[in-house]
Amino acid sequence: MIKLEKRTEIIHAALELIAEQGFHAAPMAMIASRAGVGAGTIYRYFANKDVLITELYREIEAKILPCLLEGYIEKQPIRERFLHLSMALLRYFIIHPLYFRYLEQFFNSPYGVALRREKLLGRTEKRDAYRELFVEGVAGQVIKDLPLPVLFALSFGPLLAVTRDHVLGFIVLDDALMARTIEACWEGLKK
Amino acid sequence: MIKLEKRTEIIHAALELIAEQGFHAAPMAMIASRAGVGAGTIYRYFANKDVLITELYREIEAKILPCLLEGYIEKQPIRERFLHLSMALLRYFIIHPLYFRYLEQFFNSPYGVALRREKLLGRTEKRDAYRELFVEGVAGQVIKDLPLPVLFALSFGPLLAVTRDHVLGFIVLDDALMARTIEACWEGLKK
């Protein structure tokens, strides 16, 4: 339907503007014009700006999760599963830099602070995969016996930082460098 | 002088509001009222909001650097120097959570993006201490031969992440946990 066409255009325009320049550079009027749509039209598809922004977040999240778990083998050793998940995560963000930058903007904004709180307490597919990994690894004496948030920090901290550096053009993350970086993370994690 | 009194009040009000709630929650009128000052008075001390925010950033940065280098011994082995710097950094942020949160807001805002670019290319005292450490460590075969941004990511990524988790109340970073976290970072770094 044309309805979905427009909705997609609006979402995509918002994604581009926010990812490239941040929320301050994405007023509704500009989103509308980049989407080739009238300002009022946006409100036929989204109740307000908050809804648009949150919906966009959810769409991105929903696309990432399956990619991470593709080829993921529960039976493999902890180390291999960690390498797999992390490699998939980095590759995904490298292929979709707009998504990465949008997520960064989102989590570092008022929109995302509540969600971050949920993340650490509640659960998400992605975090869950990692969480299970960590819990199992700690129990099996494979991973350091540190609080879960610290294990997350040791993994996601470096991974997101190198992704940012790549997206901003400070380094070039090829498969080899990604693998070496992830391996270094693992060495921090392992017992 | 009374002049400095007011300036200090204004800076402190801005620090509190921005650190606690983000830039969106710190209009000039609110900064003024929290500082116990008229709205126009701010402009006697700062040309505009950008200047106020940047000045506040510089003041914080200037306070941190000396603390990191206190008791820092150039002659010590790389590992010990890394542990020292990192311990000092974490301790500082734990003691001054407002500074930490302000810096986070600052770097994740339009104000800070330009600066971050400078940081990675140019130089700062703090980053320089780490940078020298890394360069020396790579040359001496003590640290993995990875690009500098990756080494920074492996260090600051986890350190800032655990600090954030502590400040947000998800974990309690005591000296023992700090030391274990930093040790884990080092294991990722070392050859």
Next chain:
DNA sequence: AGTTTCGGAATGAACGTTCATTCCTATACC
């Protein structure tokens, strides 16, 4: 010493701008 004058500091109401949202008209579809 008491009174007046003076000047910089402080003030907050007012202004212009920006933005999200609404509303009414024009258009497309059946």
Next chain:
DNA sequence: GGTATAGGAATGAACGTTCATTCCGAAACT
């Protein structure tokens, strides 16, 4: 022709900034 959809000008709230005015302590004068 009647209904649903799109558009973009209109609206009002919020914000950073300005400026005419007030305030206050110190100098100057008697």
